[in-house]
Every structure is written in structure tokens, then in C-alpha cells.
Amino acid sequence: MPKRRPEGPEASLRGLGRDLRADRLSGSAPGRAQAGRAEGWTTLADLRAQSLKAWGSGALLREVLEPSGLYSRRRPFKRPTAATLRSDYAAASAWAAELFAAVGPFSLETAEVGRTTVGANQLPAAAVFASAEAEIGFVGKAKDAARFVELAGDLSTLHSAFRGWALKRPLKLLELGADALTAARVALWLEDHPEPGMYVRQLSLPGVHTKFIENHRAVISELAVELRASPARTAVESVDETLPDSSAEPGSLLGLAPARTPAARFAAGHGFLHPPELVRFRLLDPAVPLLGRARDLTVTAEAFSTLSLPVTKVLITENLVNFLALPERPDTLAIYGGGYGFSSLRDVGWLRDCEVLYWGDLDTHGFRILDQLRAVHPHVVSVLMDQATLLAHRDAWGSEPSPSKAVLSRLTAEESALYEGLRDDAFGTAVRLEQELIRWDWALHRLGG
Numbered sequence: 001m002p003k004r005r006p007e008g009p010e011a012s013l014r015g016l017g018r019d020l021r022a023d024r025l026s027g028s029a030p031g032r033a034q035a036g037r038a039e040g041w042t043t044l045a046d047l048r049a050q051s052l053k054a055w056g057s058g059a060l061l062r063e064v065l066e067p068s069g070l071y072s073r074r075r076p077f078k079r080p081t082a083a084t085l086r087s088d089y090a091a092a093s094a095w096a097a098e099l100f101a102a103v104g105p106f107s108l109e110t111a112e113v114g115r116t117t118v119g120a121n122q123l124p125a126a127a128v129f130a131s132a133e134a135e136i137g138f139v140g141k142a143k144d145a146a147r148f149v150e151l152a153g154d155l156s157t158l159h160s161a162f163r164g165w166a167l168k169r170p171l172k173l174l175e176l177g178a179d180a181l182t183a184a185r186v187a188l189w190l191e192d193h194p195e196p197g198m199y200v201r202q203l204s205l206p207g208v209h210t211k212f213i214e215n216h217r218a219v220i221s222e223l224a225v226e227l228r229a230s231p232a233r234t235a236v237e238s239v240d241e242t243l244p245d246s247s248a249e250p251g252s253l254l255g256l257a258p259a260r261t262p263a264a265r266f267a268a269g270h271g272f273l274h275p276p277e278l279v280r281f282r283l284l285d286p287a288v289p290l291l292g293r294a295r296d297l298t299v300t301a302e303a304f305s306t307l308s309l310p311v312t313k314v315l316i317t318e319n320l321v322n323f324l325a326l327p328e329r330p331d332t333l334a335i336y337g338g339g340y341g342f343s344s345l346r347d348v349g350w351l352r353d354c355e356v357l358y359w360g361d362l363d364t365h366g367f368r369i370l371d372q373l374r375a376v377h378p379h380v381v382s383v384l385m386d387q388a389t390l391l392a393h394r395d396a397w398g399s400e401p402s403p404s405k406a407v408l409s410r411l412t413a414e415e416s417a418l419y420e421g422l423r424d425d426a427f428g429t430a431v432r433l434e435q436e437l438i439r440w441d442w443a444l445h446r447l448g449g
Helices: 009-013 020-026 044-056 059-065 082-087 089-101 132-138 142-158 162-168 170-176 178-192 210-215 217-228 262-270 301-305 320-325 349-353 364-376 387-391 413-423 440-447
Strands: 003-005 073-076 107-113 121-129 278-283 296-300 313-317 332-336 355-359
Touching: 044 059, 044 073, 044 089, 044 132, 059 132, 059 142, 059 162, 059 170, 082 089, 089 121, 121 132, 132 142, 142 162, 142 170, 142 178, 162 170, 162 217, 170 178, 178 210, 178 217, 210 217, 217 262, 278 301, 278 320, 296 301, 320 332, 355 364, 364 413, 387 413
Parallel strands: 313 332, 313 355
Antiparallel strands: 003 107, 073 121, 107 121, 278 296, 278 332
């Protein structure tokens, strides 16, 4: 049976089958910093890494604030075998000495090894931490833990529901410090003003400015969720666990909601006004009157949806320079798309009466944007998103950082084949061809310019 060995290192070492002090004095044992590492035994550094991992996950801080009964906690060791004691007793003794010398924040359980070979030896079998505080002290985080407890208490004073957030996000609370209390005050204000009907800029709270809210939107929303989930709320109220500032999947807002940026989602989620979405467009036909000599205009998405222009063709491109460089063409309008930002085109009914072309990057996300655009305007036709264009520009290929693996159902057969080839690395690993790298003469020829 393992034995608990809380005593000092010298007394503990006498339990080994030889006088280990003689081994150390003779220089036959390896340095303590390396003792046991090559052999795969659990070293003091390994033990500290385990405790630091528990700290990094927030588990130790949660235990301090709300003990779960996990402590006292036993962390078992990989240790020398009887055969190792016979073949490399010096290394085993140095490994054991390092652990015995570190006793204090933890106690050691020992196990008998080698009785029938080299004689009975009591080797460290596990470290036992009596409390979470003891393990926190072992990794040198006692001051941080004390600060966490203080901050959690201050949050609970503002509202008892905030204790739940402190338990979920202990390291975030430590990172924010006093800013977490300010964010909590904003969340409480939002609780009392569920539909403020004004811009975030107009919110007047002492010590709270617009930049603070911009920098802490996610935390404010998380704290607001805790308030909505509070038992103090009436039973008939439902709790929406979706954080208004959480990251949306790219393109998921197309055709579903107008709020597609973090700031817009925060505003929509908490009843604030938000600047309207804008659409930038160029009229490529000089014969069509517009607004004096202005040909490159930006209007609100709502205003764009009400336009009545004598055009029959619309070209959407993601790249700004391509948008600006497009030559004059009769009856044609160019729209600067800007990636997954097509929610602004959701309600533009007059586009259904036009030939709509989409020119995106030749990569998996380019095809995904095309697929999303067709969710609103199914008649969209892709241009310069074909295999011939891809293969003709090998020298300009780059690497897509995070290729999409989504199944796209709105692509043509040719588009699907190319998308799957890019997705499955048929042309190389994460190949992409950005639209601005396509030769301009090649582009103009295929655009009919």
C-alpha cells in the first residue's frame, strides 16, 4: 500500500536501500533539473506543468471560489521500476531526491519497490495537494488567486448573478480586473433599459465611454446573459443564450439579418440604434444620368433597394481596385461586395430583373460567398471563377489560411467540381487565386470589355 511521506527530504531518503547522500556527493547522480526526464518518470517540472494546466483552464480558481470536493487531490507519478533500480540506481535516487526536497506545498505518497532485488526502497508514488490554495501556491499564483476572489466578491456585490460568470470565466476576470466591474455596470444598465433606442455613443454612465464598450462588447453581453438567466427573472421569460457579440459563421447572416458586424450585432441584441449598412456602386454607362458627374456613389442599403436605374447588367466584385478599374460598359452597374457582406443586397428586388455577375476569389470561400449570394438571388452567374483561369495563373497561386469544408448546394456542376478540387487539395495544398492577381487582359477579355 502507498504510504504518505510528508517528512523532510533527508529523513525520507534514508528509506532507500542505499545511502543516497553518498551517491550525490560522489557526483554519480545526474543534475536534479534533468533527473528522470529522459527515463519518462514524472519530474518536479512535470508536476508543475500539470498544476499550471489546471490553472490555465481556470479549474483551480473555480475550486477556490466554489469547492467541489476534489481536494485533497492526488497526482500520481510515473516512477522507476525494480529493474531500473538495479541498472541505474543513481538516476533513480536523484529523481527521488528532487521530489522529496520539494515537499511542502504537497505531501508525497510512497510505494515500496525492489524488495526482492536491490532491497526495499520507498519511492515517490504521488503528490497530494491538501487544497486548491496549496496547488495554487505551488505554481506561484497565490496573489492572482487572492485578487480573483476579491474581484468575484465585488461582482457579486453588484448582482449575485455575476458570480456565475466569474466561475465560467475566472481567467478573463483576472485579465480585466476593475474593467470587469465597469462592464458589469453596463450590463446592469442594459437590464434596466432593454430597448434604449439610441446610439451607443449616447449612453451616459460615469466612467464609461464609447471605446470602452467597443473593446468589451463580448464581456458585457456575457454578463447580460447571466442577468437574463438569473432566478430573479420571472418564470415566463425565456433566456436567449446566444451572445449578441459572438462570432457568426462567415456568410450565415446573408438574407437572415441585417446585423453582420460585431458592433451591429451588439446594437441589435441590446436595442441600440446602429449606423445603416452602406452599398457602394459605380455606373459604368456614361450615357445614363445619375447625380451630376458623380458616377461612384455610396448610399444606405435601404435607399439602394429603392433605386430605379436603366441598367440590365450588374457586376459584383469583392476587390476594391477591380471595382474602380472596370471600364465603361453600356447599361451596366458595378457593386463593391466586400466579401461576406451581401446582407445589404437582401431586399434589392430590382436585381431580379437584371443579369447579375459575381466575380470572387478563386478559393473555397469565394465559392461559398457565391453560394450564399444565390440564397437571395438564385440567378447570379459567376465569372472568372473557372478552372481555366485558375490553371492559367499558377505563378500567382497563394495559400488559403482556413479553407471551407462546407457542402455547397447552389453551385453549378462545373463550379462544384472546382470547389471540391480546391477543398480536397486536388491542385495542391489550400490553393487560392486572389482576383486582383488575375492578369487584367485576361479578365477584360472574359468580362467582355
